[in-house]
Amino acid sequence: MTPSRTSSDWIPYAVAMLGPLALCAAQLMRPVELLPTPHDPAPADCPALPVSPVPVAESQDPDDGDDGCGTELACHPDRLDPHEVEQSDEAPAINFAFVKDGHLILSQAAATSWGRGPLRGRVGPPSRDLHTYMYAEQDADLSAIPEEFRGADGSIVDVYGDHGKICEARLGALTIVAEFDGMPFFSEHGFVPHDDGTLDHEQGEALRASVFEREDRWLTAQLELPASCDGAVFARSASLPAPLMWASEVGVTSKKRREDFLSDAEARLRDEYERYLDTQTVPAPGLDGPPDWDTFARSSYQRRVYRGGAGLKRVLFQSVGEVPQSCGDGFGESHSKTTLLRAGGLEPLPTMDWLTTPPVAFLDVDRDGRLETLIYDIDDRDSYTLLDVAGESIATNARPFYGCRC
Numbered sequence: 001m002t003p004s005r006t007s008s009d010w011i012p013y014a015v016a017m018l019g020p021l022a023l024c025a026a027q028l029m030r031p032v033e034l035l036p037t038p039h040d041p042a043p044a045d046c047p048a049l050p051v052s053p054v055p056v057a058e059s060q061d062p063d064d065g066d067d068g069c070g071t072e073l074a075c076h077p078d079r080l081d082p083h084e085v086e087q088s089d090e091a092p093a094i095n096f097a098f099v100k101d102g103h104l105i106l107s108q109a110a111a112t113s114w115g116r117g118p119l120r121g122r123v124g125p126p127s128r129d130l131h132t133y134m135y136a137e138q139d140a141d142l143s144a145i146p147e148e149f150r151g152a153d154g155s156i157v158d159v160y161g162d163h164g165k166i167c168e169a170r171l172g173a174l175t176i177v178a179e180f181d182g183m184p185f186f187s188e189h190g191f192v193p194h195d196d197g198t199l200d201h202e203q204g205e206a207l208r209a210s211v212f213e214r215e216d217r218w219l220t221a222q223l224e225l226p227a228s229c230d231g232a233v234f235a236r237s238a239s240l241p242a243p244l245m246w247a248s249e250v251g252v253t254s255k256k257r258r259e260d261f262l263s264d265a266e267a268r269l270r271d272e273y274e275r276y277l278d279t280q281t282v283p284a285p286g287l288d289g290p291p292d293w294d295t296f297a298r299s300s301y302q303r304r305v306y307r308g309g310a311g312l313k314r315v316l317f318q319s320v321g322e323v324p325q326s327c328g329d330g331f332g333e334s335h336s337k338t339t340l341l342r343a344g345g346l347e348p349l350p351t352m353d354w355l356t357t358p359p360v361a362f363l364d365v366d367r368d369g370r371l372e373t374l375i376y377d378i379d380d381r382d383s384y385t386l387l388d389v390a391g392e393s394i395a396t397n398a399r400p401f402y403g404c405r406c
Contacts, residue, residue, distance in 0.1 A: 092148050093240055094157060096365050098384055098397035099232040103220035104157065104171060105397055106149050110217040115176040116141040123207040131403070133181050136212035140174035140219060149174070152221055157235040159225065162360050163247040164308070167229035168238060172222030178215040182402025189214065216399070233374070233384055236365070244364040246306035246315050253303045253316065262297055265320040265335040269297075276331050290331075300334075304358035314341040315362050315371075323356045354391040360384070 097104045115138035123134045142150060152171055159167050180189070189210045225232060236243060270293050280290055291299065297320050306315040321334025338352040352373065360374040363386070372394060373387045383398030 092150070092152055092155070092237075094152065094155075094235065094237040095240065096234060096236055096243075096386065096395060097157075098234050098386075098395055099159070099223060100220070100397040102223055102225070103175070103177075104223050104235055105218050105220055105395075106152060106174070107146075107219040108216060108396075110145075110176050110219040112176075112213065112217070114140055114145045114217075114219060116144070119205075119208050119212055121208055121211070123204050123211065131183060133179070134207070134211050135177060135179040136208045137175050137177045138212065140176055142174065145174070145219065149219060156238040157223075158238045158242065159223070159229060159232045159235045160243075160245070161231040161233050164245055165242065166231060167226050169226070169229065169232075169235070170224045172224050174219060174221050176212075176217050177220055178212045178217045179399055180211050180215055180402070181399055233360075234386075241367060244308070244367055246308040246312070246362040248304050248358065248361060249307050253305070253318070257316075258301070258303070258318075261318045261337055262301065262320065264337070265297060266293070268335050269321060269333060272333060273331060296331075302358055306359075306362050312340055312342055315339070316341055317355065317358050319356065319358070321356070349389070351389045352391075 094104075094106070097106060099105075117139045119136050119138050121134070121136040123136070142153075153174055155171050157169055157171060158165050159169050189207060223232070223235070273293050273296065277290055277292075290296070300322065301318070301320050303316065303318045306317070307313070316339045317336065318339075319334055319336035322331045323334060334356045336353055336355045338349040338355060340347040340349060349371075352371075355373065357375075360376045363372045363374055364370065365372055365386075371389055373389075375385045375387060377383050377385065377398065383396060385396040385398065386394040388394055
């Protein structure tokens with residue numbers, strides 16, 4: 001006869017069955033960590049940038065003081081809410097990628113073999129000012145693109161603007177895109193519209209294929225941005241640590257530091273500027289000619305203070321002069337100085353003397369102690385470029401322009 005079981009006999013089995021369920025419930029009910037703000041305090045073990053400060057005998061000034069905003073950025077990675085995001089372990093790590101027209105640029109060297117399906121896009125004759133914009137795009141073939149990009153669609157990235165992180169976004173479909181921007185007679189596409197300025201279907205198809213074949217192709221991912229996420233500049237995988245970023249802010253430079261810089265700029269540029277003045281024609285009555293050196297130097301002086309990062313309080317940028325003009329007009333010479341401001345002193349950064357205008361921000365994308373510079377160029381169709389300390393381009397969202405800017 002089989003012995004009967006009492007209710008107490010089932011307790012061990014119930015515990016065994018409910019244990020895993022209780023563990024899952026505990027995981028689901030754990031508190032969600034909030035995303036750090038730019039002024040969260042850094043963890044105690046946050047490594048400082050390996051930049052050796054040079055102490056100087058200078059009194060405290062507004063650049064060096066702590067006005068309540070000097071707390072360094074947190075150096076732990078941003079974390080996502082596990083209840084809202086399920087990201088595949090196969091997703092590639094996107095170290096740094098620029099945003100362009102609602103897409104994230106994954107590669108600027110896509111092969112024609114990476115795409116599949118029909119070409120689509122805008123092609124047509126030149127506009128009345130002879131400037132034409134055309135593009136051709138094709139769906140990416142996920143089996144043909146390099147493995148480093150497979151799985152990018154559906155992954156989550158942190159999106160950054162000029163002053164830091166602004167939102168999170170999911171990547172959508174991958175596309176191969178080629179563009180032409182400029183004057184058609186500078187190109188090799190050789191299309192001739194009808195007398196009424198139109199192209200027939202066959203001409204349009206041939207022109208679209210020519211643009212896709214001849215122009216640089218980008219592999220891009222649609223960026224599914226929230227409606228409130230305005231001003232996106234670049235993005236980085238949410239699974240990676242947040243980059244260190246020193247963003248521009250309103251700041252005051254000490255009079256001594258300003259005058260020291262202007263004196264240095266005079267020693268470097270004044271003789272050349274006065275030779276430039278000698279080449280200028282006498283202005284017509286009632287018109288002002290180029291100013292003398294003192295007026296030019298003080299009117300063209302720029303300074304910008306950047307705050308943030310870890311182990312480095314601020315970055316100070318100063319410049320005098322003009323950026324080189326695309327058509328050769330004007331003086332076109334400048335002098336700049338970038339200085340690291342730390343609690344223990346100052347460190348001039350002569351490797352960045354090539355800078356001619358204030359950067360948007362300074363970055364340390366990989367958190368390796370080497371600064372990168374984020375530059376905005378309004379003359380190059382509102383483009384951004386990331387440069388290393390030597391001025392070499394790391395990434396850009398600018399495309400070639402075919403034509404003359406003068």
